[in-house]
Amino acid sequence: MIAAxxxxxxxxxxGLVDHGKVMASLTCPANAQGSLEGHLDEVLExxxxxxxxxxxxxxxxxxxxxxxxxxxxxxxxxxxxxxxKYDDAVGFDFCKWARARTGLSLRMDNDARGALLCEWxxxxxxxxxxxxxxxxxxxxxxxxxxxxxxxxxxxFSGGILGGHILVHSEGRQCTCGxxxxxxxxxxxxxxxxxxxxxxxxxxxxxxxxxxIGFEELLTHAATGDACASAVQEHCYRIWGEALVxxxxxxDPQRIVIGGGLMNSPEPVLASFRETVAKFIWGxxxxxxxxxxxxxxxxxxxxxxxxxxxx
Amino acid sequence: MIAAxxxxxxxxxxGLVDHGKVMASLTCPANAQGSLEGHLDEVLExxxxxxxxxxxxxxxxxxxxxxxxxxxxxxxxxxxxxxxKYDDAVGFDFCKWARARTGLSLRMDNDARGALLCEWxxxxxxxxxxxxxxxxxxxxxxxxxxxxxxxxxxxFSGGILGGHILVHSEGRQCTCGxxxxxxxxxxxxxxxxxxxxxxxxxxxxxxxxxxIGFEELLTHAATGDACASAVQEHCYRIWGEALVxxxxxxDPQRIVIGGGLMNSPEPVLASFRETVAKFIWGxxxxxxxxxxxxxxxxxxxxxxxxxxxx
Numbered sequence: 167m168i169a170a171x172x173x174x175x176x177x178x179x180x181g182l183v184d185h186g187k188v189m190a191s192l193t194c195p196a197n198a199q200g201s202l203e204g205h206l207d208e209v210l211e212x213x214x215x216x217x218x219x220x221x222x223x224x225x226x227x228x229x230x231x232x233x234x235x236x237x238x239x240x241x242x243x244x245x246x247x248x249x250x251k252y253d254d255a256v257g258f259d260f261c262k263w264a265r266a267r268t269g270l271s272l273r274m275d276n277d278a279r280g281a282l283l284c285e286w287x288x289x290x291x292x293x294x295x296x297x298x299x300x301x302x303x304x305x306x307x308x309x310x311x312x313x314x315x316x317x318x319x320x321x322f323s324g325g326i327l328g329g330h331i332l333v334h335s336e337g338r339q340c341t342c343g344x345x346x347x348x349x350x351x352x353x354x355x356x357x358x359x360x361x362x363x364x365x366x367x368x369x370x371x372x373x374x375x376x377x378i379g380f381e382e383l384l385t386h387a388a389t390g391d392a393c394a395s396a397v398q399e400h401c402y403r404i405w406g407e408a409l410v411x412x413x414x415x416x417d418p419q420r421i422v423i424g425g426g427l428m429n430s431p432e433p434v435l436a437s438f439r440e441t442v443a444k445f446i447w448g449x450x451x452x453x454x455x456x457x458x459x460x461x462x463x464x465x466x467x468x469x470x471x472x473x474x475x476x
Numbered sequence: 477m478i479a480a481x482x483x484x485x486x487x488x489x490x491g492l493v494d495h496g497k498v499m500a501s502l503t504c505p506a507n508a509q510g511s512l513e514g515h516l517d518e519v520l521e522x523x524x525x526x527x528x529x530x531x532x533x534x535x536x537x538x539x540x541x542x543x544x545x546x547x548x549x550x551x552x553x554x555x556x557x558x559x560x561k562y563d564d565a566v567g568f569d570f571c572k573w574a575r576a577r578t579g580l581s582l583r584m585d586n587d588a589r590g591a592l593l594c595e596w597x598x599x600x601x602x603x604x605x606x607x608x609x610x611x612x613x614x615x616x617x618x619x620x621x622x623x624x625x626x627x628x629x630x631x632f633s634g635g636i637l638g639g640h641i642l643v644h645s646e647g648r649q650c651t652c653g654x655x656x657x658x659x660x661x662x663x664x665x666x667x668x669x670x671x672x673x674x675x676x677x678x679x680x681x682x683x684x685x686x687x688i689g690f691e692e693l694l695t696h697a698a699t700g701d702a703c704a705s706a707v708q709e710h711c712y713r714i715w716g717e718a719l720v721x722x723x724x725x726x727d728p729q730r731i732v733i734g735g736g737l738m739n740s741p742e743p744v745l746a747s748f749r750e751t752v753a754k755f756i757w758g759x760x761x762x763x764x765x766x767x768x769x770x771x772x773x774x775x776x777x778x779x780x781x782x783x784x785x786x
Binding site: 237247295296312313315317318319320321322323324325327328330331332333334335336337342343344346351403404407408410411412414415416417418419444445447448449452 | 547557605606622623625627628629630631632633634635637638640641642643644645646647652653654656661713714717718720721722724725726727728729754755757758759762
């Protein structure tokens with residue numbers, strides 16, 4: 167059994183995972199404005215309570231697996247950058263903390279790599295040595311396995327910055343400082359702006375909504391709203407073309423697609439397969455494009471998988 | 477000593493290479509409209525003559541190393557696609573040919589991977605486990621080493637299709653069938669079109685030229701020609717932004733830049749370093765960007781290096 171912690175942007179998920187099975191799990195607010203150490207201590211108390219429910223103890227677990235956003239040194243088990251979350255996170259000694267509190271060893275990595283590990287070990291990526299995972303959500307997360315090894319690179323950013331490849335050299339300003347990134351052209355966070363700046367927005371039923379996510383976009387597109395349809399088509403096209411770039415750079419055997427879109431995966435998968443078949447350099451059918459099997463538990467299963475796949 | 481053959485688009489280079497040193501070399505027309513077997517037989521006769529000059533024999537070489545454009549199965553040593561060169565190339569049994577003619581073993585790979593091998597083993601890429609090479613010429617060639625291993629991927633295209641990543645989703649038609657590829661936005665083959673379609677072309681001194689390559693572009697830009705300067709700036713910007721995409725995807729420690737531009741490398745390297753520092757996610761100085769050390773002999777040295785680095 168592994169004690170798994172997935173430090174998200176607004177919520178932290180934690181639980182007990184046994185060989186790819188989540189035995190018990192809970193969530194709590196991330197409190198990312200406060201101290202990481204205090205937050206981890208709080209999570210640990212919750213985990214101890216879960217252990218009691220499972221008739222075990224935290225100390226009898228094999229270890230603690232942690233995922234978080236940002237850059238993670240997955241050898242020294244330290245956070246290198248967090249985009250402003252937890253002012254004590256960078257340089258925090260996770261292993262020392264785990265040893266002092268529990269006597270357990272700890273492993274950690276970036277959350278996109280964790281999601282890939284989950285699918286690689288227990289989901290839609292099983293049996294493949296060259297694998298990519300792309301998660302479409304508020305941002306766009308990517309991670310890659312090549313030749314049976316997780317791509318890490320020289321500064322721990324290898325494979326995980328796929329949301330920040332150039333896709334439109336005259337495009338929109340991205341939060342990362344560059345222009346025309348995949349994320350700034352088509353992602354959850356830019357979606358409201360894409361919609362409101364569209365020529366057909368003034369006639370769109372989307373105007374009545376306070377918050378617009380992909381679910382609302384697809385629902386309104388399905389009812390024939392022209393603005394919603396056009397923005398959906400724009401996103402599908404950019405994402406499909408970005409997949410072609412990824413394929414041309416990594417040459418994977420399979421790409422696993424994750425994120426909220428995968429609640430009804432077939433239309434978007436069909437669109438991706440069509441774009442890839444049209445633009446790929448090589449056999450149009452050479453890359454399998456499939457939906458993630460664990461979209462909602464990837465964080466916990468992936469955090470635990472750090473003990474099996476690293 | 478290795479007998480090295482670099483099958484180019486218009487010319488074939490061949491020679492004798494001893495641990496990274498070209499002992500003797502020649503070129504001949506590629507005859508890419510004819511038969512590959514006939515061409516290789518012809519090259520072999522030239523190589524035998526070079527051996528006589530070097531007071532050795534072809535049979536006493538350690539092997540034959542071959543590079544060519546297109547997709548190459550570097551395990552079975554076969555060409556998978558050639559873009560129309562040599563109608564008997566795809567499926568040709570190079571090893572059988574080498575054994576029958578010389579008794580020697582043969583290794584082969586794509587020419588961009590060969591150029592990287594050359595620099596990795598004997599040039600500007602030495603001592604680095606995460607390395608990328610980008611060659612700017614008529615097309616744009618790329619190759620990658622991650623974690624001390626040449627990236628090959630699942631279909632032998634891993635790392636070598638960097639010229640065909642999307643950089644402008646509303647851009648120009650590329651020869652590969654896609655739109656807005658790095659090559660179709662800024663490369664040797666699209667340069668004449670970039671210049672002639674520029675608003676300032678009608679007043680440009682470039683109008684007097686029959687053929688325009690990067691050398692002419694840079695010369696005219698240096699004399700203050702506004703059209704040449706604008707197109708140069710466009711190419712430098714797109715290339716620098718594409719380097720940022722490559723860095724975000726592979727996270728190399730060093731990028732080696734090759735190609736004709738490297739005759740006077742400092743201005744373009746300075747431009748690349750500036751763009752990367754501006755847009756990189758991470759430490760602006762974390763990636764070394766350096767010029768290739770063997771721009772003119774990379775093919776032969778790289779073909780021979782196949783016997784040491786694979």
